[in-house]
Structures are given as C-alpha cells and as structure tokens.
Amino acid sequence: MAAEEAPRLVVPVQRSVTLRQTVDYAMAEVLAADGEPTVHFVFMATWRGGDPGTDADRDRAEALLDQIRIWARYECEEAGVNPETIEIETALIGLESYLFSPDEYADLLTSYAADHDLDRVVVDPEYSLVGHTTLLQPLEFELERSKLAIEEAPVDRPTRRDRLVSRPNLPRFLALFGVSFLFYQILGGFSGTFDLVTGIATAAIVAITLDSVSFYRDPTLVDSPKRILRGVVYVPYLLYEIVVSNLVVARLILDPRLDIDPRLTKVRVFVGSGFPLTTLANSITLTPGTLTVTAEDQELYVHSLAPFAREGLFDGSLERWVRFVFYGREAARFPSPRERGDTEVLQEPSDAASTDADESGGEER
Amino acid sequence: MIEAIRIGLIVVAVVLGLFFTFVSATGVIRLPDVFSRAHTASQADTLGAGFALAAVALTLGWEPTTVKTVLLLVFIFVTNPTAAHAIARAAYEEGIEPWTTGDERR
Incomplete structure (x- = not known):
C-alpha cells in the first residue's frame, strides 16, 4: 500500500465541555490524511422517537449537529481545504427504542459504523450515557467482536470519573x-x-x-409541573389497584380451598430508563400479587402469585399509566405487553408434560 | 353527627388496618417460599400501615401534624416496594428457584 489509508471516523457526540476539542481533533485527523477521508458525527438519542414531549430533545440534538457541521466547515477553511473533498456527515440515531445499558449504545454505534463502512471511533472523554457511565469501556468490550478501532480524543480538560455528579445549574x-x-x-x-x-x-x-446528585433530569418550568400533576392523577388509580389486588390476595391467603399458582414471568416494558422505570417497577411491586424481582434493561422479571396478577401485568395498565405520567396522554395509547408479544412465563408447571405447547395467554386454573 | 361519622371512619380504618396486617402475617406463615412471602409481607406495609395511618390522620383532624402523617404514608409507599424488591432480588441472585405448583412445600 502506498499511503496510509484514509481515515473513516465515527464520533459519538453529545453536549459536553470538551465537545469542541473532540470535533477539532477528529477534523485534524481527517484533514491531515490524503485520499477520501470520512467523518460521521452521530448523536445517540436517549429517548424514543415519537414519544410526545420529546420534540424539544430532538430539536436540541439537531441544533447540536448543525453546530458541529459549522465547526467542521470552519476547521476545513482554517486548514485551507475545500470542505467538499471531505465526507462530513451528521446523524441522529437510536430513535427506534430506548437505550438502556452501555452495551446497547455500543451495539448501536457498531452497527452504524458497519452500515457506513467506518472503522475508527473517536470518543469524547466527557461523553457519558444516561449521565453517569462512560462509553469507552463497554465499547472496547464490543470491539472484540467488531473490527472498529477506538481512541479517546486528547483534550485539555482532565477526564472526570465522578459518577452521578453533574454540574450545578x-x-x-x-x-x-x-x-x-x-x-x-x-x-x-x-x-x-x-x-x-x-x-x-x-x-x-x-x-x-x-444539587448535583438529586435530579435525574433538569426540571423545567412547563414539563416538570405537568409531570407532577399527572403523577397526582396517577396516585388514586394506583391506590385503587392496590386495594383491589390486596383484597384478592387476602382471599387467596385466607381461603383454605384456594391455592396460589406462582410463576416467574418476564415482561419487556417501554418506559425510559432511570426514574420512569423505577416508578413502574415499584408500582408493580406495590400491587400485591406481582413483585419485581430484577430488571435487565427494558426487561422486568416479575414474580406473580396467581393468574389474575399475571393477566393484570400483561394487560399493562400500570405501564400505560407510567407512560402517561412521564410522557403525557398521547404516549399512554400504546399496545399492551400481551399485544406486543413482550410477555413470557419463565416457569411452566412442573407437573405439565408439554412445556412449550401453550403460550402465556392460554392459562387455565 | 359529623363527629360520629369521624369516629366510625376511624374504627373502620383501624379494623381494616388490623385485618390486612393479620392477612399478611397469615400469608408469611402459609405461603411456601421467599418470593411469595415477600408479596404478602409488603401487604402489611401498604394497606396495614396505610389504614392505621389513615386512622391517625382522622383522629388528629385538621392539624399540621396530619400533613406529616400523609408524608409518612408517602415514604412508606416509596420504601416498601424497594425493600420487597431488594429481598426478592437477593433471593433471585442467590439462585433460589421460585416455588411452583407441584413442588414440595417447605
């Protein structure tokens, strides 16, 4: 090979103090190279596209990407290079689902890189996911399976590794x-x-x-009071649910003729990570008959005491309410876990010979 | 008249609180494994303590202290499922298989 191959970079971006330096570094790498270098700046959405109330998030992300395009062009002009000779792309990705764990971000980035034939990742050391984890480590882990090279952009500001701490505002x-x-x-x-x-x-x-540890997302004058109000509407419904299922469970316990029929179930839920998911998991646990055992990203492992509790869980009314509280009325119109096929009963009755024959829906007592 | 209704409601709330605490205690004894017991143990907190605190609030009437009672209730409703979840998760991570129909009762 005569010359070094032209770099094909992908840079995950996010508003951060060292973003400008990261962009500059990526541009410098690209500008120094011969051939047809490529750089993609990608914004990975932490929300799900189409959820009401996320338009502002989207606008902010688009504005950031516009800003980066301007910076990139400026760097080109500074270096006396025609910006047309370099492929500079920006993209907003990850709108199809909520991203939860670092490896989901890494997966998304890897597949984006594969789709666009990019081979090197430049990461802003200040880049963080849902406000507390750095991206580098899980991405490096993912790299063992992909061909991507990864590097941290050299920036002046020393990397902070304080978890959960964000700047005061x-x-x-x-x-x-x-x-x-x-x-x-x-x-x-x-x-x-x-x-x-x-x-x-x-x-x-x-x-x-x-101040720096107490909020999951910054309060705003319009959205936060709205969310609190919707939360207040949710409380009576939750209390009603609690009383009803308490009575059913009380009967189950006191009546010697009735017996429990517990199962571990798995439900994939569609609420954002962090506070919304905690609210949903706690609501499920508060309702007797269902108990959130553990959560893996979007998947909740729920122990249910009897078929009625499973049915209620799979009907997803609590999930819809939590979506209502956090994302508004529009978001509450959402298919139930059962309709989506996101339910699974993990334990079949131990006396049943045919295990996989009947799906979660066809439960009989 | 209003006083009589208030006292009546207090009695009802106390009785309901006792009832759910009793159910919860029975459940802990009767149910077979840690997961199902965690269900019923948290019942005592939600409705047992819930109705008891409601009775307290009614007894106090319109006073600043009543607000504190309501706050207590709020905190119980936040911490109780968290505790139940912690127990269940600990059991799950220990590898304890949830009891299902047909298993031997312990």
Missing part, C-alpha cells in the same frame, strides 16, 4: 431549594418568622450540597 438548584423549604415548613407546622429564616438557611444548605 439554576433550575435544579431552585427546584431543590423550593422542595426542601416547603418540607421544612411542613415539618415545622408553618409557625412564624423563626421557621422562615431557619428554613431558608436549611434549604440553601441542602440545595447547595445536594
């Missing part, structure tokens, strides 16, 4: 301050000036010290 600070202050006043019984003053001091201390 004002809306978060104010929200936390407000909640702490209100909580303090409730505990104190709204009793006068002394409590107001000490409350302000206490809330300020709480907000300053815990």
